[in-house]
Amino acid sequence: MSINNDFFRKGADSTYDLQSVGPVPWETNDRIAERLVPTHCCFCGVQCGMNLRVADDRVIGVEPRYFPHNQGNLCPKGIVAYQQVGHPDRLLHPLIRRGGKGAPLEQATWEEALAFITQRWQALQAEHGKDSVAVYGGSSMTNEKCYLVGKFARVGLGTRHVDYNGRLCMSSAAVAYAKAFGLDRGTMPMPDIALAKCILVVGANIAECFPIATNWVWKARDNGARLIVLDPRETATARTADLWLPVRPGTDLAVTNAMLRQLIVDGFVDEAYLAARANGWETVRESVMAYTPERAQEIAGVPAQRIVLAARMYGEADPSLILHARGLEHSSHGVNSVLSLLNMALARGMFGRPGGGAMTLTGQGNGQGGREHGQKANQLPGYRHIDVEAEREEVAAIWGIPAAEIPQAGAAATEMIHLMDSGAIKSCLILCSNLMVSLPDIHTVERALRNLDLLVVIDFFMSETAELADVVLPCSVWCEDEGTTTNLEGRVVKINRAADPPGEARRDWEILSQLAERMGRGQYFPYDSARAIWDELRLASKGGVADYSGITWERIDQEQGMFWPCPSEDHPGTPRLFTERFAHPDGKARMFVVEYQPPAEEPSADFPFRLTTGRVVYHYLSGNQTRRLGFLNDKAPEPWVEIHPQAAERLGIANHERVRVVSPRGAMELKALVVPTIRPDTLFIPYHYGHRAAANLLTSPAVDPTVKIPEYKACAARIEKLDAPAAAEGGVARENFTPSTTPKMFPYAVGEVQDRPSKDGKAF
Numbered sequence: 001m002s003i004n005n006d007f008f009r010k011g012a013d014s015t016y017d018l019q020s021v022g023p024v025p026w027e028t029n030d031r032i033a034e035r036l037v038p039t040h041c042c043f044c045g046v047q048c049g050m051n052l053r054v055a056d057d058r059v060i061g062v063e064p065r066y067f068p069h070n071q072g073n074l075c076p077k078g079i080v081a082y083q084q085v086g087h088p089d090r091l092l093h094p095l096i097r098r099g100g101k102g103a104p105l106e107q108a109t110w111e112e113a114l115a116f117i118t119q120r121w122q123a124l125q126a127e128h129g130k131d132s133v134a135v136y137g138g139s140s141m142t143n144e145k146c147y148l149v150g151k152f153a154r155v156g157l158g159t160r161h162v163d164y165n166g167r168l169c170m171s172s173a174a175v176a177y178a179k180a181f182g183l184d185r186g187t188m189p190m191p192d193i194a195l196a197k198c199i200l201v202v203g204a205n206i207a208e209c210f211p212i213a214t215n216w217v218w219k220a221r222d223n224g225a226r227l228i229v230l231d232p233r234e235t236a237t238a239r240t241a242d243l244w245l246p247v248r249p250g251t252d253l254a255v256t257n258a259m260l261r262q263l264i265v266d267g268f269v270d271e272a273y274l275a276a277r278a279n280g281w282e283t284v285r286e287s288v289m290a291y292t293p294e295r296a297q298e299i300a301g302v303p304a305q306r307i308v309l310a311a312r313m314y315g316e317a318d319p320s321l322i323l324h325a326r327g328l329e330h331s332s333h334g335v336n337s338v339l340s341l342l343n344m345a346l347a348r349g350m351f352g353r354p355g356g357g358a359m360t361l362t363g364q365g366n367g368q369g370g371r372e373h374g375q376k377a378n379q380l381p382g383y384r385h386i387d388v389e390a391e392r393e394e395v396a397a398i399w400g401i402p403a404a405e406i407p408q409a410g411a412a413a414t415e416m417i418h419l420m421d422s423g424a425i426k427s428c429l430i431l432c433s434n435l436m437v438s439l440p441d442i443h444t445v446e447r448a449l450r451n452l453d454l455l456v457v458i459d460f461f462m463s464e465t466a467e468l469a470d471v472v473l474p475c476s477v478w479c480e481d482e483g484t485t486t487n488l489e490g491r492v493v494k495i496n497r498a499a500d501p502p503g504e505a506r507r508d509w510e511i512l513s514q515l516a517e518r519m520g521r522g523q524y525f526p527y528d529s530a531r532a533i534w535d536e537l538r539l540a541s542k543g544g545v546a547d548y549s550g551i552t553w554e555r556i557d558q559e560q561g562m563f564w565p566c567p568s569e570d571h572p573g574t575p576r577l578f579t580e581r582f583a584h585p586d587g588k589a590r591m592f593v594v595e596y597q598p599p600a601e602e603p604s605a606d607f608p609f610r611l612t613t614g615r616v617v618y619h620y621l622s623g624n625q626t627r628r629l630g631f632l633n634d635k636a637p638e639p640w641v642e643i644h645p646q647a648a649e650r651l652g653i654a655n656h657e658r659v660r661v662v663s664p665r666g667a668m669e670l671k672a673l674v675v676p677t678i679r680p681d682t683l684f685i686p687y688h689y690g691h692r693a694a695a696n697l698l699t700s701p702a703v704d705p706t707v708k709i710p711e712y713k714a715c716a717a718r719i720e721k722l723d724a725p726a727a728a729e730g731g732v733a734r735e736n737f738t739p740s741t742t743p744k745m746f747p748y749a750v751g752e753v754q755d756r757p758s759k760d761g762k763a764f
């Protein structure tokens with residue numbers, strides 16, 4: 001019998017004594033039949049191809065699968081993603097808090113749970129109006145589910161309050177691209193990255209957050225590309241760069257405006273391209289002349305010489321590419337910061353050229369598709385506008401209701417919290433989101449959620465948010481259903497079913513359809529499969545900016561994913577955007593004057609540091625999934641705070657010492673990681689953890705005025721030794737967070753923040 005193949009057999013003893021097995025002729029093994037289910041990873045926006053190994057109807061492993069963008073590679077998260085499927089923490093039955101708030105959650109039947117929810121919703125809506133019930137979705141779901149969330153809110157419940165956790169992710173980039181180009185999507189296939197001759201990475205820890213995308217950066221480097229990184233930390237990506245610009249958190253725009261000024265001074269602007277393809281250049285040109293390198297240095301703390309050199313490296317390269325992510329976008333001026341980058345890439349004439357332009361690296365698995373199909377507060381499927389009558393009528397015709405029945409725009413996710421807190425929203429249905437970890441200022445979030453008459457959470461694990469729910473409904477993980485996602489390139493890929501949901505868990509679209517039925521709206525949700533929803537989504541998107549109507553599941557399989565817009569089944573799809581024209585009616589891009597504004601909260605005598613937050617390679621978003629997977633959790637079981645040695649020495653803080661970090665909103669205790677890879681005025685905490693280990697106990701609730709994205713990347717904070725006096729008012733009760741295992745940390749072995757020779761020996 002093979003030691004490999006009977007290992008997973010039902011009833012097999014998994015504590016195999018390898019020494020005693022001895023040689024076994026392979027012909028005699030009773031190998032259980034295995035099949036491979038081709039699909040994609042459930043985690044980040046790269047959406048790597050993978051094959052799930054299935055035996056005895058159980059998902060038992062993973063193999064790489066070649067797709068053009070991942071070329072058979074998977075990162076540490078992708079390799080263990082399948083371990084969620086049979087995880088002992090899976091929710092198997094509906095749960096209800098029968099005794100009301102404060103009572104325990106108890107097992108219930110689906111009949112009882114669905115009746116409990118819908119009777120309460122009907123009563124609340126009768127007394128307080130339709131908008132008293134809200135829906136909060138997420139972007140790690142398939143396009144089919146994201147589409148259904150928007151339709152369920154507007155048609156099933158008749159509420160205008162529907163939004164999603166993409167609001168917290170890259171929504172500032174989405175709005176900036178839509179403003180500049182009339183369309184928001186990853187601008188090129190990932191292999192194009194390898195064609196760039198200079199890559200400017202702004203606020204993107206590519207190596208940890210999008211690990212497999214890093215391969216394309218390496219390929220560009222192999223082809224001679226230069227790499228510039230603008231980041232407060234010398235991240236794993238920055239360590240390999242020709243030039244690191246250690247920017248003060250929240251001040252990126254001052255540097256990028258100064259770089260554009262330097263492009264003008266040095267004659268790197270493509271005036272002919274701008275004249276033919278863009279509007280607004282003259283006013284932008286005039287506005288950035290005030291951003292001298294010296295002024296940018298004063299604002300952003302980046303040496304003026306480095307800014308000049310960065311502009312020259314970027315300006316000389318042809319083509320040049322800007323990759324950006326949440327470090328830039330999580331800001332109270334996130335839209336303007338992204339527009340500043342787009343101005344720079346337009347000035348170089350790069351959009352529409354292979355390997356040129358700019359691209360946001362979408363964080364969530366379906367961060368791109370999740371923002372296209374109508375679960376946003378102000379949007380209908382196909383990127384249609386909810387306030388444009390003709391677009392409402394197009395969608396209403398597909399849904400079979402009068403356009404007047406579609407509610408108007410509702411509150412953004414970050415605004416919903418305040419409406420829950422004030423009592424205007426009485427109930428919320430949350431899917432695919434863990435607000436108690438992911439939203440800023442968690443004290444306010446907790447108060448708001450506890451203030452609801454009825455909180456309903458659909459999840460497959462008991463998240464920190466589900467712990468507060470009045471009803472918890474168990475749902476499927478990604479490979480227990482089928483559908484599509486759209487990755488950070490704009491490539492639509494197919495997710496396939498490898499197993500059935502365990503216990504009594506149901507697929508999310510089944511749950512929504514059953515809730516709609518009980519709300520008396522079942523005729524609008526007649527689905528018997530995810531494919532039926534997909535076919536309706538295609539129709540609903542037809543004619544919209546994000547037109548999926550020509551994409552079929554069969555074509556996705558045959559063509560290794562398809563890029564929208566794809567308006568007919570004989571259309572090839574659109575891998576590369578803006579080759580001839582932009583999506584505004586005149587075909588031209590729009591450039592906007594954007595001025596530097598400081599973060600909403602600046603350091604002070606009480607809070608002298610800037611705190612920034614982010615991700616690590618071992619975890620995904622709120623950690624509700626990855627904190628349960630042994631290998632990942634072993635590597636990063638608790639958060640830490642990174643502090644520069646100079647600051648640590650001044651405060652008497654030793655490496656790995658437990659410390660307290662305090663902001664105007666709260667405090668948390670955690671280990672200090674003394675590393676020379678962070679600015680001396682900056683602290684960094686990874687945000688994947690819950691309860692007293694949540695970095696968002698500290699972060700600022702300030703949001704971008706246009707898009708309401710929170711400013712996760714810059715708030716004021718101080719750091720204290722634990723024997724220091726208690727935290728100031730606003731601090732939380734200081735319960736110790738005691739990890740079960742010793743954290744394994746990984747200090748970077750790099751030099752101080754100081755000038756050093758570049759790759760070609762030139763000092764800068």
Ligand code: SF4
Nearest residue numbers: 041044047048075078
């Ligand atoms: S890079 Fe992203 S999509 Fe690919 S395996 Fe890792 S987490 Fe999954």
